[in-house]
Amino acid sequence: MIFSYNWLQSYFREKLPTPEKLAEILTMHSFENEYIEKKGSDYILSIDVLPDRAGDCFSHNGIAREISVLLNKKITYPKIKTKEILKDSILIDIENSDDCLRYTALIIKNVKIEESPKWLKERLEVCGINSINNIVDITNYVMLETGQPMHVFDYDKISGGIITRKAKKGEKISLLGGKECILDENVLIIADEEVPLAIAGIKGGKKAEITNETKNIVLESANFNHKLISTTARRLNIRTDASLRFEQNIDPNLTSYAIDRAASLIGLPSSTKIDVYKKKLKPWNIKINIDEINKTLGIDIPKKEVEKILKNLGFIVKENMVIEVPTYRQDVTIPENITEEVGRIYGYDKIPLTLPYFSEPAKINYDIFWQDKAKDIMKELGYSEVFGYSFIGDQEKNDFNLTVREIINPVSSYYKYLRPTIIPQLINFTKENLKYFDNVKIFELGKVFDKRERMVLSGAISSNNYLLIKSDILALFDKLGINKFSFGKDEIKIGKDVIGKVGIKSGITFFEIDFEKIQKNAIDNKEYKHVSYHPIASRDISGLIDENTEIEEIVSKIKNIDLVKSVEVFDVFKGKNVPPGKKSISLTINLQSEEKTLDGEIIDEIITKIKKTINWEERK
Structure with missing residues (x-):
């Protein structure tokens, strides 16, 4: 994500450190900076904002707030001045509040569409956005400033009211830029009483496009279901600055602030603000324990210092160390998140390096012992270890007809299921590696989730020779001291207990074994054998x-x-x-x-x- 150094400086009266030093501070405490580039009299900071913080830091306001806390500098946000005239209004109808959490609209009359002032064009250009006209530029500017995407419609081109609804199958829309899309009932749209006006959260249509002749406008500042926006953007292959932000969990309480900021920049009187917000998101509380925070971090941070850090971050510290979390920090839900916030702001570099003290020799952790042993054996057999996500998407689920558990709060809208098996990922990894290598042998020892969480050992080879992988399993079991096992057509058994499976798919042979059952039957009998000097x-x-x-x-x-x-x-x-x-x-x-x-x-x-x-x- 691109940020302007001069723009960030505008939040502070005091001089900020140099771009290089500022990038170093952010990297140490918040987000890694990929590069710095001089652009005219300004500098670009390419900051890698992680997905869990995109909701509050995909904006100059958010990064400035981080800088304020890290440098202990007072931050000054732009002043907002609006004036409302209670005459004009427009009907806003939200068919499903789970799809559109909030819709805020503002009508502005007698606007003049013209070229943007120099300062506005320069700020947009530094952030990689081309100037269009003063009204569109202001909505883009507010998006970069607050993180809230906005859209603007020509008020006089809207028939009746504004409706947020799912499209009808086969319904069409001509988008800004000329592309025409055929929609289905899975696509959320903004429509009037006749036709679609925009694909919600992604791109506007030509029907209510503003032109040089536009006199009256409707500003839209809404909050849409991030999963729905992500899925739609991928299916339609349309990625915009707006969809990039809506795919994250944006604070629905931001819509009103953003629309007031836009109105203030336009500088004209507006009609009544229309705000539909049925399920309001309120701050939530988390109880913390100072001793637990210090124990986790391995250092004694005074209570007053912890309170100061949290207050600077925008949290409210109540009695008995109950912390009220602001709605823009939807990534903070458990006490451990609070501990992380305290640790990163205080500085991990301040935590002393100390070796752990053991009063007696550590006992062998046999889980780790057998896992390491199995990994070593697999590598000796010519396999390379890979590491896949514990999550999969619809493609793996459907391709392998898997029964899965959906995650309530996934880190990504694509990776929304817990994997019940590692096989789909290994097959995909094998196919990908065959682009570069003639033969591929890979394995992963990791967790899967079906009826319960289990550890499994899975392997795949780029061959449909069942005997090759069977031979490797024999060698693995032999070195683990497992003798009483058998192979069925596609099963591996110890006695009557099925412990794994073997199969072939797309020319790739694979196996997956319940590692807990391997560990239960493995024997660690070390026996010294003299190495023969005579040939085999x-x-x-x-x-x-x-x-x-x-x-x-x-x-x-x-x-x-x-x-x-x-x-x-x-x-x-x-x-x-x-x-x-x-x-x-x-x-x-x-x-x-x-x-x-x-x-x-x-x-x-x-x-x-x-x-x-x-x-x-x-x-x-």
Whole structure:
């Protein structure tokens, strides 16, 4: 988000630090600054405002408020002067207050559409917005100043009143700029009694567009459902400065202030303000404990200092440390949020670096122990670790027909479900990496959420060879000391307990295993084995076994024979040229002695013993 240094300076009588120093302070305490650029007599600060603070800091007012707290400087907001004449009005109808939380309108008569003054054009230009005319420029200016998007209609082109409603299927609108959209019943619009006037929160239409001949206008300052705006903007592929802000949780109490600010800048008398606000958002209280704050931060901050920080941030400190949160801080909902605010303003750099003190050796955390061990094994098997979000969207839900739990307050309107499995993300990651690599093997050990929160180990390879991933699972279990397991068609079992699944989708083979069940059955038996100085002798054998015999049973029996180092299965086949009731299997047997190099005669004897042990039939 682009901010003007000179504009920020206008909030303070005292001189601000240099742009570079100011960016450093904001980075340390609030938001990271991506770059600084000189533009004429001004400087651009590109500040990376995080999504949880977009509601109050996608504006110069918000950033100036942060600066005021960090530098302990008095802030002065622009004065607002309005005058109302009780003659004209317009009917405002909100069909669903969940879609439009508040709609504030103001009629201004006898305006003159002309070029904007130099100062206004310069401020817009620094922030990357082109000047259009004085009225439109003022609405854009107020948006940059307050964070509240606005729109302006030609009052004389509106038929009847203004209605916020869902569009009818097939309803059309010609937008400013010439684009025509065909709407459906999922799109929220601003309409009059005849046709749509605008796509709510995104872009205005041509029907009530202001021109050089416009004499009377209606200013709109509204608050729309952020999820609805986000979904509509993506579906219609229309992203605007307004939609970018409406996609966040903007304070509905801001609409009236913003419209008064715009009227003050226009400097003309206006008719009565029309304000429809059915479900008012009020400040909420959070009880905090100073001792808990200091314990969490690891430092003793005096109570008066905590109170000062919170008051400077706009919070009201009541009796017994009950904190009233202003409605523009919708990201602050729990005591831990208050602790974070105190910590970042006080300065994490002031917290002393101290090593934790242990009165006795720490006990092994077996959750972490087995997780680290499993990760190390997967990496030894050639897998790369990836980290996905714990959230998924409609695309993953629909593509994999998932039963999901929707998040009440998602961090993003897209990532609105808790993932019940990691598989969709791994498949997408694999497809993406195949653009750059010929072969991909990835895994993630992370949490999923179905009936309860669980830890799972998931892996995927860019191959539809079921045996490859099965071989890796065998190696994983072997190194974790798990022996009593079996594979079904698409299941992995320990005894009768299903602990995981294996499958193939879009040419990608995957597995997912309940890690809690792995951990329950894993054995940490460390046994020292002398490393042999003699070479390994390998033999490939192919033959027939009973079709009902489990591969794991065959491998286990072979491993119990003396001098067998390891066994690898590289092919299993049933079908043409294989007798009924049989299946063909191909193995690599690795043999090694700690005492001598094995000669051909000994190797042949071992292979013969192996074949007898597993009832091996030679292929004809």
